[in-house]
Amino acid sequence: MALRDTSLPEPSGPALCASAPSLEAGDRERLLAGRHHDPHALLGAHPVAGGIAFRALRPYARAVSVVVAGERHKLASEGDGLFSGVLPLAAIPEYTLLVTYADGEHEAADPYRFLPALGELDLHLVREGRHEQLWKALGAEPMTHQGVTGTRFTVWAPNAQGVRVAGEFTCWDGTALPMRSLGASGVWELFVPGIGEGARYKFEITSRYGGRFLKADPMARRTEVPPATASVVTAAHHEWGDAEWMAHRGDTPVHEAPFSVYEVHLPSWRAGLTYRQLAEELPAYVKDLGFTHVELMPVAEHPYGPSWGYQVTSYYAPTSRLGTPDDLRFLIDALHRAGIGVIMDWVPAHFPKDDWALARFDGDPLYEPGDSRRAEHPDWGTYEFDFGRVEVRNFLVANAVYWCEEFHIDGLRVDAVASMLYLDYSRDSGQWTPNVHGGREDLDAVAFLQEMNATVYRRAPGVVTIAEESTAWDGVTRPTDGGGLGFGLKWNMGWMHDSLGYMSHEPVHRKYHHNEMTFSMVYAYSENYVLPISHDEVVHGKRALVSKMPGDWWQQRADHRAYLGFMWAHPGKQLLFMGQEFAQGAEWSETHGPDWWLLDPAYGAEADHRGVRDLVRDLNTVYRDTPALWQRDIDPAGFRWVVGDAAEDNVFAFLRFAADGSPLLAVSNFSPVVRADYRLSVPDEVPAWREVLNTDAARYGGGDVTNPDDLKPESGRISLTLPPLATVWLTPFQ
Structure with missing residues (x-):
């Protein structure tokens, strides 16, 4: 709202010729208490006998005038911040309000002279x-409405008696800006002229029990930097430069x-960097x-940094700790x-109980179930x-659609799917x-996940959804039209637990756990899998990946x-958490990062x-250049055991095949001894094999036990040297 230049001549005009009709006592009381469902019926301009009545609610104002055609007409005070009067006009004119406060005069359009800025179709779809x-219908939207610039505020609060807008522009007192109910939709709306980007706000809600409290906007697209909790009016201005990527992804x-993933915690990857600074390095x-x-x-915004973002309070707002929403767009671009x-x-499984956020949003359970046995997550x-x-x-x-469309996200990894699927998850009998x-x-929850996946895949071509799901639920990655949940990929938690369990044993004991490395192939094609070595596996006493390995430092690094060589060759996509690509020995901490x-x-x-980092680079390079390692990840014909039962040797050997049949042979020796002249059966049609990757190479920190010469089969078998605690990849050579 602009401060009026008092050096200009004051507009003049006739005094009001009549007082406005008084408000009914009930309406007045509910309006002032923030409990009125239709403040526009009481405030603004309305035809009455003798002309047009104007009424404004401006607490703490010394005087309020109506300005029509450049002439000022002073309204009479009705007490409690209400001002009113009647002008002898035949129709409601264009007008502004001139409000006098202790700091001067402020002129702005009256919020209560505008029609709803939300259409019937929007309301129908919301209902x-x-x-x-939805983000285009609810929340704070800067816009021009009926020729005036301002911000439309809308919020879903079906159980509230009343809702008001409060912000820094009202000194956090919502009295002057009550919103109107838009009927059965449960949506409340108010267009506030003169408010634009950067304004901080909340909704002041009066519950049906009479309680009054401030709530952050559930649909806020920007927030204050925590621990501050206000929502911030914003609009997108980033000009994308990724058209080619989006067209072909x-x-x-x-x-x-090929699909190999580097998992990152942005606030700690390079601690202190903003989104835009990260864009220069990541x-x-x-x-x-x-x-x-x-x-x-x-x-998404979260109040508690050590939650790593898994306790979300503002689902539509990127965390402001690292910059603005456009800054995040810049990084993604x-x-x-x-x-x-x-x-x-x-994170659609749960949300925190902070009293200024989603919890009991309008005084009743709204986003959470009303049954306390269902509402609270026990873990x-x-x-x-x-x-x-x-x-x-x-x-x-x-x-989910918002992040894909507004931020060009290419995939959603959905957290804690298992906790959503089961009513008795972490609950004893009688608790569900x-x-x-x-x-x-x-x-x-099943219906929700199916709807989410179907909608995302329909609206955002090229996007993949990934489930963190640790149970034997059937059909996680089966299409929804076939009764599945509709995810594109699923984290293979079984492979992760089994393989890390095997690796944690001293080599002399690994033969007793051989099946832990082979069992994954029993179910490898039941779903479309990602092999995850994620943040969850390198914190809270679980130790970093290299520190899980037994033996001295040399053996740990070799293991x-x-x-990693075994993982990159195994059917499924790969995910590796930051710091593990260079064998960080300490557990990850969000306070200082890698x-x-x-x-x-x-x-x-x-x-x-x-x-080790050079090895990861070479793993990815050979992986991307070798279709056998990724083209048939979900096809059983793309894999064949060569040696799967060599428990005494701690050796695993298998073939991967591309769509055209071209193979890669992967051999892992998880014993600390060199195995010379180790014979393996290979396809007859391959005349010779060449080593394309060896994790024991000197440049990776290994002992450089390699196979420098081409290996030619004899009677369908090749003889090679297996380095200790190493994985070797071989491809055909002609």
């Missing part, structure tokens, strides 16, 4: 829970494409290492222009979403209620390298850590 671009189905680093994608741990896809962790001290309520499902489905069929499956100093040559980094 039905089918508004796929879906050319090859993800299941038939794309170059990831491209140099050859990863096809980055996966960002949750970037830079990654795309470097040829790197962006996956985002998404995390949070609320679960009410997946059976169409408006809540819409809030989440539209949120069976579904209508008497089962333990949460049918509402680490051999394991130990980059380990790569300094002064600490012997060439052998110890740079060598």
